[in-house]
Amino acid sequence: MSSLQIFGVPGLPEIVEGTDLGAAVLSAAQAAGTPIESGDVVVVTSKIVSKAEGRTVELNDVDPSPFAREWSERWEKDPAVTEIVLREAKRIVRQLGPVLITETHHGFVCANSGVDQSSSGAHGRAVLLPVDSDASARGIRTTFLAAGVDAAVIISDTFGRAWREGQTDIAIGVAGIDPIYSYIGQVDPHGHEFKVQAICTADELAGAAELVKGNVSRVPVAVIRGFAFEVDDTATIAPVLRDQSRDLFR
């Protein structure tokens, strides 16, 4: 019977631009007595990836457009943050009252282009999503591989959803693991062939990791041990991003 174990990696240093995240995770996990092992899935919160990659913006350096200024004034938002949100967006999906749902340049549909002001390490700074979270994940995985550890990596973020209250952690980048597991063509115990079912296991893994990471306790990395998957070094998050032509809600 398959069994999963999920634990956080405590004791990471404060992450600053240039921090080698892969090395930091390996070393903190080792120090905690739970070294990363081959076959593990390591889930890393995007916020520390962004910090390590310098994806932060000083709000003072931002010159908001008239549109950003007017809307922000009306809804008591910081116009510099609004400007950054708009710059990170390919398209505004919904704008109603103070809510701004955008499609980012990556193709993620989320509130405020994923721009975060809550824990930027200082007032006056916003944290943006990584430029390419698949590349970020690959970088961390490469460091693991160099240390002899064949572990997959998922970069996660906390997104809202349509129809349901409460946010969940989902995957925005992967390395070494396909984000979707398809049952199509397989047969259930009653002999019915699955015609449509494909599970976004990457999102389920990211959500599972959140259950131990939390957001207050400052454990931005979790390890999932015992999840069976085939290593795939060509994997990216792209198959998860529904094309607009197939999307009934965009």
Added chain:
Amino acid sequence: MSSLQIFGVPGLPEIVEGTDLGAAVLSAAQAAGTPIESGDVVVVTSKIVSKAEGRTVELNDVDPSPFAREWSERWEKDPAVTEIVLREAKRIVRQLGPVLITETHHGFVCANSGVDQSSSGAHGRAVLLPVDSDASARGIRTTFLAAGVDAAVIISDTFGRAWREGQTDIAIGVAGIDPIYSYIGQVDPHGHEFKVQAICTADELAGAAELVKGNVSRVPVAVIRGFAFEVDDTATIAPVLRDQSRDLFR
């Protein structure tokens, strides 16, 4: 450091109308050498709940409406199934090509009102969502409590989402555990107060359970051990269902 363990409950009997699910789960978990313990979260796939509650429909007994017939013919669907889907719906949210997204009488937004034809135990039968999954969860929890086991229960189903490909398991009913954990009012390590963040932990728990349950291997129940939560016997899934007035995508 918090650590979670997740394992499936193998060896459940074939579930038929009238099966005492709580007792079946307790006994199968015991037989597998991993008895349910107080503090566990037990995630039960809705399909077996529906079967135990007799929420199945013989397709031969269904008289499809002209609307159901016409649409089904056009898209090569079974008109009896379409008729059931429509009866389970409060409202059609999107109907485009062969895709039918509905809001169920419970308030869930999902494909085909959650009606399942893939594993009904026989051709010619459809499995509907439980009438009241909170009540189903409470029934199972009550059986656990009577056996001296104070475990929470989540009823899960596999739903699609807007914007992202791949389905995930989410919660449609709860007992003993609040579905949403709110950070609002708490303070992050940098002194910022969380103003908006509330996590739908019930959905993350349901998704995490799916990672061990799978759909082919026929393990419809999983146990999550080590998740810290306060027991709440007034909890329901209602807070997860976004009110239409607050929903930008319905």
